[in-house]
Amino acid sequence: xxxxxxxxxxxxxxxxxxxxxxxxxxxxxxxxxxxxxxxxxxxxxxxxxxxxxxxxxxxxxxxxxxxxxxxxxxxxxxxxxxxxxxxxxxxxxxxxxxxxxxxxxxxxxxxxxxxxxxxxxxxxxxxxxxxxxxxxxxxxxxxxxxxxxxxxxxxxxxxxxxxxxxxxxxxxxxxxxxxxxxxxxxxxxxxxxxxxxxxxxxxxxxxxxxxxxxxxxxxxxxxxxxxxxxxxxxxxxxxxxxxxxxxxxxxxxxxxxxxxxxxxxxxxxxxxxxxxxxxxxxxxxxxxxxx
Amino acid sequence: xxxxxxxxxxxxxxxxxxxxxxxxxxxxxxxxxxxxxxxxxxxxxxxxxxxxxxxxxxxxxxxxxxxxxxxxxxxxxxxxxxxxxxxxxxxxxxxxxxxxxxxxxxxxxxxxxxxxxxxxxxxxxxxxxxxxxxxxxxxxxxxxxxxxxxxxxxxxxxxxxxxxxxxxxxxxxxxxxxxxxxxxxxxxxxxxxxxxxxx
Numbered sequence: 016x017x018x019x020x021x022x023x024x025x026x027x028x029x030x031x032x033x034x035x036x037x038x039x040x041x042x043x044x045x046x047x048x049x050x051x052x053x054x055x056x057x058x059x060x061x062x063x064x065x066x067x068x069x070x071x072x073x074x075x076x077x078x079x080x081x082x083x084x085x086x087x088x089x090x091x092x093x094x095x096x097x098x099x100x101x102x103x104x105x106x107x108x109x110x111x112x113x114x115x116x117x118x119x120x121x122x123x124x125x126x127x128x129x130x131x132x133x134x135x136x137x138x139x140x141x142x143x144x145x146x147x148x149x150x151x152x153x154x155x156x157x158x159x160x161x162x163x164x165x166x167x168x169x170x171x172x173x174x175x176x177x178x179x180x181x182x183x184x185x186x187x188x189x190x191x192x193x194x195x196x197x198x199x200x201x202x203x204x205x206x207x208x209x210x211x212x213x214x215x216x217x218x219x220x221x222x223x224x225x226x227x228x229x230x231x232x233x234x235x236x237x238x239x240x241x242x243x244x245x246x247x248x249x250x251x252x253x254x255x256x257x258x259x260x261x262x263x264x265x266x267x268x269x270x271x272x273x274x275x276x277x278x279x280x281x282x283x284x285x286x287x288x289x290x291x292x293x294x295x296x297x298x299x300x301x302x303x304x305x306x
Numbered sequence: 307x308x309x310x311x312x313x314x315x316x317x318x319x320x321x322x323x324x325x326x327x328x329x330x331x332x333x334x335x336x337x338x339x340x341x342x343x344x345x346x347x348x349x350x351x352x353x354x355x356x357x358x359x360x361x362x363x364x365x366x367x368x369x370x371x372x373x374x375x376x377x378x379x380x381x382x383x384x385x386x387x388x389x390x391x392x393x394x395x396x397x398x399x400x401x402x403x404x405x406x407x408x409x410x411x412x413x414x415x416x417x418x419x420x421x422x423x424x425x426x427x428x429x430x431x432x433x434x435x436x437x438x439x440x441x442x443x444x445x446x447x448x449x450x451x452x453x454x455x456x457x458x459x460x461x462x463x464x465x466x467x468x469x470x471x472x473x474x475x476x477x478x479x480x481x482x483x484x485x486x487x488x489x490x491x492x493x494x495x496x497x498x499x500x501x502x503x504x505x
Contacts, residue, residue: 035456065414114360115420
């Protein structure tokens, strides 16, 4: 039974996989070196999945499973947002949404000495980097980059922090730049700090902009497919030429969307046209009843 | 009582080796790290997973593997007669233990030493096969939480009534007094992790 599933790796690439799936069979891949990333394990000749997610291949030979979770597993080099919980003589204790609190040594700051120890109250939000992450030990953080410079690391003042899944924060940091942030950036100006541990901090001149940005980012979780964005752009075009009502009419009576639901399109669009957000939800439901 | 009609149909219209309809939903509990609602016919259970997180009771901490805890309970409204004491009785304790052992077998606990994983399972509607529904729900919730696992455990019950083997018993068939076996398997590894006979 299991034999049939041993396919060539190509069959699983970019597909959803669940724990137990055998994605690679090393016996057909002799004299080839491969690198395994997170979510995969080897048992004799079979490489099987341990986490649910998307199976990825980075040419030529790196394989991993990309998953989205609520809890963060610390990994060396990640930039994350932590909240100071307590301060001890040598360390700050920082909550990083991980399995255990992380340590931030009081000397891990640019030019840090015993004389100038920074003072952080419990609840301070910090943008930090993970420098040590061993299983069974508390992770160690640092407020400097690899060369000892403060770079962008340090406390984040004002603004608003919200939590999301680790998958969304990875999308926000992806290159080419995340389309949501790009679309938002064209309309409004704001500052954003994304932690790979599923925390996002937003700051802007006015509180209303902060709320709009935060909501748009939170809503964009399902927005990743290229075609959705083309659709958004297309709607924008129509909207600019014939107005909002015409676009909505077109949407309602146009069947070219196939399986994408109407509410989904509106959700997508409202990420871009924030000003219509609330108006959409009211008028659409009153006009069409069930969508 | 006749559990299989002469036409070969059961009380709810299923064939002897037919399962009830199943439905699963992930992420039902907003605050949990992973959660799932699992339905098998009229049986409905919700599972929530928290962890891996720091061990609450330091004396239970294991230095080489994660501590897995499980709590099974039945909602007061889950059965026909309202339940007085939804948890803490012998049956709940036993099922908690069964779920814990089954899940421990598939979680790669050695990857998360000195941590704890909590699984909470609650039966919302009981119509037979709660044990297997709970295992399925817990398995999905663990996968949703991103906890490394060897395989997804799947479970189902079966029984023997009117000289016919029946798959996935409902409450009426369950309480008929025939033999009843709950099986849990790791489908991809082709292994049995749970085999329990209740008669």
